[in-house]
Amino acid sequence: MSETRSTVLRYRSQVPGAEGPLTLGQDNVLRCLRNEQPSRERNEPSSLNKQATWTPFGDADQARCLDALRTLAERHAALRTVFPEGGGDQLPTFQRQLQEGEFTVELIALGPDEDAAARADAFCWDQRCQPFDLTADFPLRLALLTRDDRPVLLAVVVSHAQLDGMATGLLAQEWTVLVSGGELPTATGPTPIEVAEQERSAGGRRRGAAALRHWERILTEEPSAVFADDRVRSTDNLLHTLGIRTPAGAAALERAVKRTSSSKSAVLTACYAALAAHRAARSTVVMAALSANRHRAVLAEHIGTLAQDALLVLDTDCPDLDTLIGRTQAQALSGYWHATFDTEQLWKILDDSSLRRGARFVRDVVLNDVSGTVPEELAALRPDPAVDPDLTWYPTEPLPTRLMMNVWRTGGCLEISLHAHPDVLDREETEHFARALLRLIDLAGQRNVTLGPDGELAALSQLPVGRREKGRWQQVGSNWVDLDALADRLRTVLAVKDVEVTWENDELTALVREGCPLTPTEAHTAVVDSLSWRDTLMAPQRYVLPNGTGTGRE
Template identity: 85%
Template sequence: MSNTRAVTLRFLAEAPGAEGPVTLGQDNVLRCLRNEQPSREKNEPSSLNKQATWIIPDGADETRCLDALRTLAERHAALRTVFPGAGGDRLPETQRQNVDGEFTVQVIALDPDEDPAARAEAFCWDERCHPFDLTAEFPLRLGLLTRDGRPVLLAVVVSHAQLDGVATGLLFKEWMALTSGDELPPPAGPTPIEVAEQERSSSGRRRGRAALRHWERILAEEPSAVFADDRVRSAENLLHTLGIRTPAGAAALDRAVRRTASSKSAVLTACYAALAAHRAARSTVVMAALSANRHRSVLAEHIGTLAQDALLVLDTDCPDLDTLIARTQAQALSGYWHATFETERLWKILDDSSLGRGARFVRDVVLNDVSGTVPEEIAALRPDPAADPDLSWYPTEPLPTRLMINIWRTSGCLEISLHAHPDVLDREETEHFARALLRLIDLAGQRNVTLGPDGELAALSNLPVGRREKGRWQQVGTNWVDLDALADRLRTVLDVKDVEVTWQNEELTAVVREGCTLTPTEAHTAVVDALSWRDTLMAPQRYVLPAGTGTGRD
């Protein structure tokens, strides 16, 4: 059993203490953390707080490592930030940057045969099971692993309320410099309070309002769900996960970038969207992009959290992949520009859109490109896979989506993971999707690829295509609705037996002949509340009830 001792480090910053409003990114994470706490099971790691393993340069002893950690705390306001008033259902409105304080490093002496990576993973798992005290706690939990008195790895658990993935990667680069004996220039990025002040300036508020208009338009006009077909029935969100590692894929991606004069992100996103659209049997893919708002150069070196989503609309109805890559690059720029907003106002827009449209937006398709947050020094330590591509299955996990791609690394070895809901792709189909994605990237590096009904995707992918044959399917606006499934859902929600759902005169109508005492407005609210992850359903636009007739949206 490893021997552990706690070392307490005190820090004193040159910059003065300060207090100010929270940033929009902090507010977003704080809200998500508040919602996570009641549902977290005992001994289950937080899905929001993150973990990392930092390597240690040759020659760095324990003293140098501890001094480096103290220096990081003194350099960066985010590491000295707490949130007075946080906890329970309360949302803090202010942040405080302390000038001094202390934190603890667990120094873990490894047993002779103990695997450092496995011990670091175990440390991180255990520490992520306990919420951070946001009112007082240092935002890093640190385990310095040693063997024979020499440091070998640093296990790091990160509070997402103060630091996002990019910021953690920036800290790692400074850690490597400090533990190598190098000196660092003064920090280049703004502090969290300075970011909050900019967000509340006239230009920042204009940007926030524009972002909300961007989301509001998409929520009103575009498909609420990408996948709506005979197979999509379950409201559960347990997804299987496939990891893909391929050096050949990284080389192919480099060729595609050179040939198309676009970014790696645009190529990967376009290929992913084309295959998702093919599986969904529809041309429009509404995609949530995580880690999306470091698009402005002034924030590139910011140590803090900027965690908010971008919303992209990709129209795959185009003749070829090159056109789609160009569209994707333009849409990504627009989406990322509109990824800084007031979360509370966005949630209000989401609720109002659900009631007004009768459909709840679901993040059916998700992109999470964190390749810039994993330092290449860490990624390059992993040996190349024995097979190329290497496909590895991981345990299933609950995720609020139907299809998600994580992009972990793009240089030297392409490393991605696919998370798929069984209603969308079973395990065999997920492997087909992964291989089709790699094949599409490879072809994109050689030539243009034709899309459309007579294009190459069907033969290339060997994927199922969404079929709408087993119910009474009707397109309502940009959504596909199974009228029979909707009638069944209304019987359950309204607790009635006799429901008829019709589509007449461009209007979705529910007729309930007896047993319902609700008004149309009450019925509509109840139905909308019961639509979460019911991708094939929409609430009726008109209700004929014993208590009266109306739209339910008055």
């Protein structure tokens, strides 16, 4: 059985304290932590706080491991950054870079037969569920695990407000060098305050404006929900999670990259999109890509948080997978370039487009490729699975999406996780999706794969296809709408009994014959506000009410 005590480490940097504006990434995460975003996007602390385990190499002892942590705190401003309260319920409006402070490290002495990885996971999960005090807390919660007084693992829980996945990976590399007795070069990445100043420069403002235009076009024209069919009814956000580990998959991915002259990310994303489109019975997949905005060389070594989404539109209506991989590379370049923006302005665009379209955008399909955040030499320490592929189920967890793929590692052993809502894929179907993904990657390494109605995807995937048979389905713009389900929603929201929903002359109309004292504008606003997690619905374009007729969108 393990024994736990703690030690307090003090640090003092040679760089004096400073204050400055928030970066766009910091502002985005702070809003998520305050749950100010639309209800569909709300997150629990466990989904925003991140975790990692770092392995000491060589003959590192406890003192060297702890000294290395102190060195990191003194070296990187992000680890010395706090966010003073804005007053009342207001968000913080600036960041404060401290010169000195302290942090705590738990020291866990493992029992003779105790599993170090399991003990580290238990520590991390417990700490992930606890929010950080952003006004005062050090942004890392740390536990050094030892056996017979020798360091075995460092368990790390990360505050997303100060650090993203790539920054955490860079810290892991530096800590590993230090505990191995090496020296670090002078840090060259910009500090968070310097990044904020860059973002507020003339060039930074132009990039931000272009990003907002990119998002606005997609929000206006493309499907607001990918999955809309008879099965998609639930309004909860509990997803089951399947982990996949496969050395053969990593080798197949290498072959696919070589044959297609593309990147690993493009191959994985294209295969993922093709299968998602097949399940959704639609050709266009709007995908949110996380960890997507370190495309500029000046930010490559930044220790901080750049946590903003890229938005990709992938048209899978093409003859073969090679064509889709090429399209994916182009779309990724555009999406990643437009992934730095003012979050408050973006949410205004989201709200305005929701009212204009009558549909709320949802992150139905999400990709999170963090394979570059863990050094391969550290990842390779984990033994290969006993079976290939190894599929392991993990507990359900709340996530604001319908389908998500995390890419953890691509070299040596492909490690990914799939998170699926039961309305989209049940557990058996999620395993089919995982195996189909691996088969598609394997085939991509051998030859081109045909897509389309007569292509190979249906036969190799064994996945269900979205059916629209149990209601009155109508395509409104780029969205699919169940008119019967919409009529039920209107009865509830408007508190009326007699509602008829029609689609005539390319217009979605709600006819309310009695009751409802609201104006068309008030009715429309109420309906749109009620659409979170209801991906098969859109608010009517025209309202015929007892007290007036109108579009509700004036």
